[in-house]
Structures are given as C-alpha cells and as structure tokens.
Amino acid sequence: MQRIVYADNAATTRLSEKAFEAMKPYFCEYFGNASSLYKLGGQSQKAVDNARMLIAQCINAPQPNNIYFTSGGSESDNWAIKGAAELGERKGKKHIISSKFEHHAVLHTLEYLEKHGFEVTLLDVHENGLVRPDELEKAIRDDTALVTIMFANNEIGTIQPIKELAEIAHRHNVVFHTDAVQAVGTVPIDVQDLGVDMLSMSSHKFHGPKGMGALYVRKGIRLPNLIHGGGQERGLRAGTENTAGIVGMSIALKESVENMAERNARLEKMRDRLIEELLKIERSRINGDRINRLPGNVNMCFEGIEGESLLLMLDLQGISASSGSACTSGSLDPSHVLLSIGLPHEIAHGSLRLTFSDENNEEDIDYILSKVPQIVERLRKMSPLWEKIVKESK
Ligand SMILES: *Cc1c(COP(=O)(O)O)cnc(C)c1O
Numbered sequence: 495m496q497r498i499v500y501a502d503n504a505a506t507t508r509l510s511e512k513a514f515e516a517m518k519p520y521f522c523e524y525f526g527n528a529s530s531l532y533k534l535g536g537q538s539q540k541a542v543d544n545a546r547m548l549i550a551q552c553i554n555a556p557q558p559n560n561i562y563f564t565s566g567g568s569e570s571d572n573w574a575i576k577g578a579a580e581l582g583e584r585k586g587k588k589h590i591i592s593s594k595f596e597h598h599a600v601l602h603t604l605e606y607l608e609k610h611g612f613e614v615t616l617l618d619v620h621e622n623g624l625v626r627p628d629e630l631e632k633a634i635r636d637d638t639a640l641v642t643i644m645f646a647n648n649e650i651g652t653i654q655p656i657k658e659l660a661e662i663a664h665r666h667n668v669v670f671h672t673d674a675v676q677a678v679g680t681v682p683i684d685v686q687d688l689g690v691d692m693l694s695m696s697s698h699k700f701h702g703p704k705g706m707g708a709l710y711v712r713k714g715i716r717l718p719n720l721i722h723g724g725g726q727e728r729g730l731r732a733g734t735e736n737t738a739g740i741v742g743m744s745i746a747l748k749e750s751v752e753n754m755a756e757r758n759a760r761l762e763k764m765r766d767r768l769i770e771e772l773l774k775i776e777r778s779r780i781n782g783d784r785i786n787r788l789p790g791n792v793n794m795c796f797e798g799i800e801g802e803s804l805l806l807m808l809d810l811q812g813i814s815a816s817s818g819s820a821c822t823s824g825s826l827d828p829s830h831v832l833l834s835i836g837l838p839h840e841i842a843h844g845s846l847r848l849t850f851s852d853e854n855n856e857e858d859i860d861y862i863l864s865k866v867p868q869i870v871e872r873l874r875k876m877s878p879l880w881e882k883i884v885k886e887s888k
Pocket of ligand 1 (some may be wrong): 504505565566567568569571597599644646647650672673675676696697698705706707838
C-alpha cells in the first residue's frame with residue numbers, strides 16, 4: 495500500500511481526537527442556545543465560559559473577557575485592523591504600518607482601507623524574511639493609527655521579533671496587532687509579556703475545528719462593533735455562539751500547548767534533517783531564516799522547475815504539500831511572500847512548502863527524501879528552463 499504523508503499543516507490540520515470527542519455532546523445533546531435562561535442553555539453558556547477561560551490561560555491573557563470568538567483568522571484580522579482604523583480615524587490618524595509578506599487577510603484589508611483614504615506603509619522583510627525594528631521606528635508618523643505585523647509567516651515560517659516591535663509602537667502611542675495564526679498552539683505565546691494590544695488566532699491551524707477563531711483584545715482598547723445584532727461577545731460580535739466549535743477549539747489549543755516543548759524538539763530535528771538533505775540537490779535553496787523559523791516549516795526552491803508540477807507528482811506519490819499559501823494556489827502568479835524576500839519570478843515558481851505537525855514522524859521525512867530528489871531530476875530533464883540554466887553556467 496502506498497504511504498500517505500500529509501505535509502501541509504500550515505494550510506490546515508486534522509481535528510484532534512480529544513477535541514472531536516469534547517465537541518460531540520454539543521450537537522445533539524447540549525444543543526441549547528447559550529443565551530437562553532433554562533438549564534439546557536446554561537449548559538452551553540458554561541461550556542463557552544470554560545472554553546474562553548482555557549484559551550485565555552493558554553496565551554496568558556489577564557481575563558477570559560479579553561478573548562472574543564470569531565469565525566477564524568481572517569475574521570479576527572479584519573476586525574482588528576478595520577476596528578483600529580476606525581479608532582484612529584476618530585483622532586484624525588489615517589496611516590497604517592504593516593509588512594510586505596502578510597497573509598492576504600491582512601493585505602487585502604489594508605487595500606480596502608486605502609480605498610477609504612488610509613495610507614499604508616509596508617515594511618521590507620529582507621532576504622531572511624524578517625522585519626527590522628529600526629525600520630519600523632522610522633516609518634512611524636504622528637498620524638499612524640496601527641502597526642500590524644504577523645507573528646510567524648505562513649509560507650516561509652519566519653518568526654518576527656514581536657515583543658520588540660510592539661514596544662516601539664507603544665513608545666509612539668500606536669496600537670499594535672499581530673496575526674499570530676501560525677504561531678498560536680505552535681510556539682509559546684504570552685500576550686502580556688509580548689505587550690501586544692490585539693492578537694488573531696485560528697482554531698484549524700492547531701488541530702481544532704475549521705470556521706473557528708478568536709481575537710485577543712487588551713483591556714482599554716475599545717474595539718468597534720463587528721457584527722450588529724444580539725448581545726453575544728459583549729455585544730461586539732453578534733450571533734448565536736458556535737458552542738461545539740468553541741469547545742473544540744479550546745481543547746485543541748490546550749492539547750497543543752501541553753505537549754509543545756517535546757513536540758517542537760522532535761519537529762525541529764525532522765525539519766533540520768530534511769532541509770540539510772534537500773539542500774544537497776544542486777541549485778536548491780532554503781527560503782526564510784534558518785533559526786527564527788517555525789519548528790515544522792520547510793520551504794525550498796529548486797531552480798528550473800515549476801512548483802505546480804512538483805506538487806502534482808508528489809501527490810501521485812501520496813505526499814500532500816504546497817507551493818505557498820492555499821489561497822494563492824490555483825493562480826500562476828508566484829507567491830508574494832517569495833517575491834518579498836527578493837526571489838526572482840522564475841525561481842519563486844519552483845518552490846515547495848512542507849509543513850509538519852505532531853502527526854508526522856521520521857519515516858515521513860525518509861519517504862519525502864526518497865521522492866523529492868528524483869522528481870526534481872525528472873522534471874528538470876523535461877524543462878527548457880533548466881537546459882538554459884545549465885548552458886549558461888558552463
Ligand atoms: C490561515 C491563516 C489565516 C486565515 O485563517 P482562517 O481561519 O483560515 O480564516 C490568516 N493568517 C495566517 C497567517 C494564516 O496562516
């Protein structure tokens with residue numbers, strides 16, 4: 495039987511067994527509306543309260559009511575950014591700073607705000623995929639309303655110096671938000687130590703159910719209403735609570751945080767071995783910083799091939815991988831992340847992202863290593879681009 499290797503955990507993860515079990519009673523048994531006054535509703539309300547407390551604890555938020563449930567990372571990002579923009583606008587501040595390689599949930603929200611009179615500065619992320627704190631400091635103006643910088647990049651896995659960046663923003667009285675969707679449940683997060691004002695997370699990136707997320711909002715930030723309606727989420731985000739989803743998210747996060755240290759040591763070993771072996775392929779390169787990088791992220795480029803062909807051939811071998819973010823695949827434009835770290839178009843096209851979770855093991859790495867080099871070689875044999883590269887290098 496063919497081996498199946500799921501190596502696209504940055505796109506989404508499998509729901510954890512524990513989370514699934516914890517969710518089940520909230521579909522047919524405890525189905526009450528959390529806002530209802532009878533016992534059945536109370537059981538749902540209690541489950542939502544418990545989950546909020548658990549999630550607050552997992553990121554060291556001071557209070558459960560710093561946590562607002564949303565439908566996912568995209569919604570959390572939209573709310574934080576549009577909300578902070580509205581707060582800024584009331585004070586005549588219409589400038590926002592972000593980085594060039596944010597997720598589209600951030601970049602497209604910023605484009606929308608530009609159409610509504612905001613000015614946006616996107617910081618460079620340089621060759622290693624890291625924002626430079628001094629460049630943030632220089633970009634801040636009197637009318638800057640918000641700095642939003644992602645915690646960890648979803649394609650190349652680089653981890654930003656968020657604490658330092660938040661400090662700089664605060665020194666200038668600017669609100670700081672981070673899209674931590676790739677980081678929560680993966681690396682330790684302490685919102686008080688980091689000093690961030692708002693932080694986005696998404697349940698399906700840490701083995702929770704899809705369509706669930708949360709936004710951490712520090713006390714004192716009076717975020718405008720996102721969805722008008724009932725009084726849920728302290729009146730700011732109306733709509734009957736997704737009780738099962740909320741419960742599943744909290745259990746998955748608790749599980750991810752509990753076995754983090756042991757898991758990451760294992761993942762880093764797997765990651766480093768895979769990178770080292772794949773770098774033996776001629777004209778290959780690793781994208782993003784080698785050290786400040788998520789434990790389960792490998793992102794490589796192989797010159798002279800198309801990432802899409804590589805993915806299709808890996809799929810035939812049972813390996814699910816990606817050439818970038820799920821949102822850009824299907825389009826032929828190379829990833830904006832790879833372009834932002836200075837890769838030329840033709841190299842950015844030959845990219846491969848492999849992302850691992852607790853469910854992967856060393857045998858998966860062995861299997862990938864038994865397939866990738868031979869597929870790259872086969873594709874290069876058919877590639878006019880590779881022929882040209884070889885000729886030119888002679
Ligand atoms: C997946 C992802 C998102 C979007 O989260 P959804 O829950 O799928 O909406 C946002 N930002 C980053 C960095 C992501 O990886």
